[in-house]
Amino acid sequence: MTKARRRLLITAAAGTVLTLAAALAVMAMRDAMVFFYSPTMVAENPPEPGQRVRVGGLVVAGTVERPSSGGANFTVTDGNAEIRILFAGSLPDLFREGQGIVAEGAFDEEFRFTAANVLAKHDETYMPPEVARALRDSGYWQNGEAAPSSSYGDSVQETGR
């Protein structure tokens, strides 16, 4: 095969695969992109019921309720507004009151947020960037200030022991 033909062939193959991959990526991105809503954003301009979104904020102390049927319900805040989150699964081991969390799920017609999962972190001092931005946008957390978090002592063990 001549050099020119080989180049043409390689270019054609690469072009085909790249086009295919780009098409796959764009289509997948459109379906898989999940928008983040802070409690303030939800209050001002709520997402459609059923649309898959992420919400997040600081878990409000004293709002965590654990129904006997399993799961847990709790409220998150960004200082301006609050969202009640219903979660049927088992909370991540690092879930604590006062901590910044992100939950993925959807609002229903009655405007309750049902989470499909609550994101777990390896590090209990970690603040998800979405939540950090939401807290800054709401004015709850000024730049330069230490990250807000409630003190969690031995009282917040969740083992039920």
Next chain:
Amino acid sequence: MIAEIGRFLIALAFLACVAQTLLAWRGADQGGRSGAARAGTAAAEIAVIAAGLAFLLLVISFVRSDFSIAYVASNSHVDKPLLYKISGTWGGHEGSMLLWCWILVLFGLGLARIGPKDPALRARAVSFQGLLSSLFFAFLAFASNPFERLLPAPIQGADLNPILQDPLLAIHPPMLYVGYVGLSAAFAIAAAGLMQKSGGRELASALRPWALGAWVSLTAGIALGAWWAYYELGWGGWGFWDPVENASFMPWLLGAALVHSAIATEKRGAFPGWTVFLALIAYILSILGAFLVRSGVLTSVHAFALDPERGMWILGMLGVSAVAGFALFALRAGSLGEGDGFEPTSREAFIGANNLLLAVTAGVVLIGTLYPLFVDLMGWPMISVGPPYFDASATPLLVLAAALMPMAAFMPWANGGAKPGLKQMRAAFLLVPVAGVIIAFIAFGAPVLAVVAGGVGAWALCGAAMDVGVHWRAAKVRAARFAVAGRALAHAGVGFIALGAAADASRPADIHRSLATGESLTIAGRTLTLEGVRRADGPNFMADRATIRVDNRFTVNPERRFYPAAAQTTREVGLGSDWRGDLYVSVGEARLREDGVMVYELRAAFHPLVWMLGFGAFLVVMGGGLALTGRLISGVPARVRVRSDAAPADAAAPVEAAEARA
């Protein structure tokens, strides 16, 4: 005192790396045999010893629980078992960076001792490695000092994150870092070769063993991490397309492309520029991975110590390495020469297709990983890109690459010939077991992609078996046998991984249910009965251990642990494994039911054939190791010469014979 000595040693190693860069550069200018080149090697030795001693001092500080060192105080505790005191050394940012740096200089010394044969090329590579090491040592010395004092020293440490207290996690990071950092040696050789205007074939030969060794380590490191995530995090996944996982997966994909394209360049002179480009970008993506993991810019299920300032440092190092590498490539790629010709059905063409698919997959993963970051930087509404994106974009490309893989071993070099190749492979005959696997997957109600991936996995396994069957006899020499066995094992490993992943994607839905003692639930035809929960405390934790009987055959014992030092709760999964798969049970909170009975939240799952993932990764590592061993004991294989009039009917056998004449 130890902290001050440690700090001094890091500074010394930094200076030694700078000296290594300058001296080896001068040595390379003088042809590589001069005093300057030898002085460069000596500097590399000093850097290895200094960094090694610094690392040892940090380990000692951990063993002695010296909490006057801030890093020890935030990652250790006196009650922690000795193994985890030691592994705590690389459990956080600063210590793992020190390990990273030490491995960098070890590779620098390795290049100086057993690097490229051409002395000028070798000295130049040592110099580039010195540059890469200097960058990271500067980061360590100026922005991530592991020996930072904490005064007054606390009486007790904050403990290593309990989920990191696991034997696998003690060896996962070192393996991963040997992989990440080993790619720096390929980068250094590629950059050196461009500087020296080496030929593409010579360069591919020089960098292939380093790339192969690094890639094998990276494979092992990723597999260990996935295994750990599977049984330690308690949600039953082994991969989640999480940014931190992607951070190691992208260099792995490019490393996989590199170890294959280097074969084509070495044996047939094909794709010289591409091979060098891959060697450069694979390491750059390793640094990008370090940036994503350590800067905290992305939400990830694995968030470790995070600090935006560190992020700027790593971005700076990324920029320097990328600009140096790509500028050299732009200026000098012409000197690599043009590859020899090949037909569309030749081995080269199949390797090219493999490279194209792997590189495009890496690109697709990169876009999915960085797009949320880009959106955040632009101040647009924040988004996340999750597994659905990657499953719909990256997975099909990988399945396609795996489908082409088994045939490549049967395609002759250069002149090609698909028909004789497929006939030799007995492709038509192999399609019978493949069809069987596909039917089995459909019968179990697997999703479409899983059916395809399962069939491709079976196809890859059959192909690998046939590869050994046909080519082992033709391989007369030890080196060729190593090559055939390594290739077949690694490709069989890919087949097992595809099968295991497909089976796991077709698993029955997980069950969450609260059970009281004596109650049962059923999953995948297995009945699980909660027999009881009792205390089972460990050295530095309290635990509730559940006893769950499965079908009156055996019991599993998931635990819920509380680590008082870190005030953190973790789960230990209960696993019941046989060849069909893993029964996977974790136990959550206890709570009082309406009827006043104490119930425990159980999460039960069945993961069919999940062992194939681990076994497949093991085979890939073994295969890569065999290929590397064959290469180390037999040296550079001969260039494959192909007669232009070669009868394609029996082309594969003479090609293997030619490979064997090393």
